[in-house]
Amino acid sequence: QSVLTQPPSVSGTPGQRVTISCTGGSSNIGAGYDVHWYQQLPGTSPKLLIYGSRNRPSGVPDRFSGSKSGTSASLAITGLQAEDEADYYCQSRDSSLNGWVFGGGTKLTVL
Amino acid sequence: EVQLLESGGGLVQPGGSLRLSCAASGFTFSSYAMTWVRQAPGKGLEWVSTILGSDFTTYYADSVKGRFTISKDNSKNTLSLRINSLRADDTAVYYCARTVREDYIGALGYWGQGTLVTVSS
16 A cells, blocks of 8 residues: 555546646645656556656656646656557655655546 | 666565666766655555765655665765665566656656566575
């Protein structure tokens, strides 16, 4: 049971917009710590999609965007493509744990 | 090009020990915080430990505190994780990761391919 809560699964059709939520608390997202998002394709290492809640590393398409408000954050994917089918994880720092935490992960299915 | 190459995984009996290594290249190793993340079979990502690049301050997940030791050899560009008192629930792929920027300690922009640790008798 992670301190960052994500929906286990989301789905969408090609071209659609989907969002994945990440809900934390006062010791992590609510404390002002940045949220980072990762994509993990089957059988591969995770890839950083968003850092600092809304920044994209070079090479990440602008179809991916991040936002944060209060104790929650969201990852939005527009123009959904079949290749976006993967597991997505949020991550933040937690002052109570004196470390970092990942959300439980969300499996995105492109129908 | 940033490269991270883990090694040292394998099959270990419960209660045993292991030392994982991560050979880094393509960047100034001493300037960056480094992190170990693990993933149990079919499960999600779990942050394990981080060591800062400048002063070697270390952080550990509660689940590994007292059993795992992270270290960084800036002269050899190598990150290590010493694992003692291994338990079945330590079975996982262990990833070595580097921050995306020097000033974003937690944002892991570069990952190795992982090394599998299996704890079983």
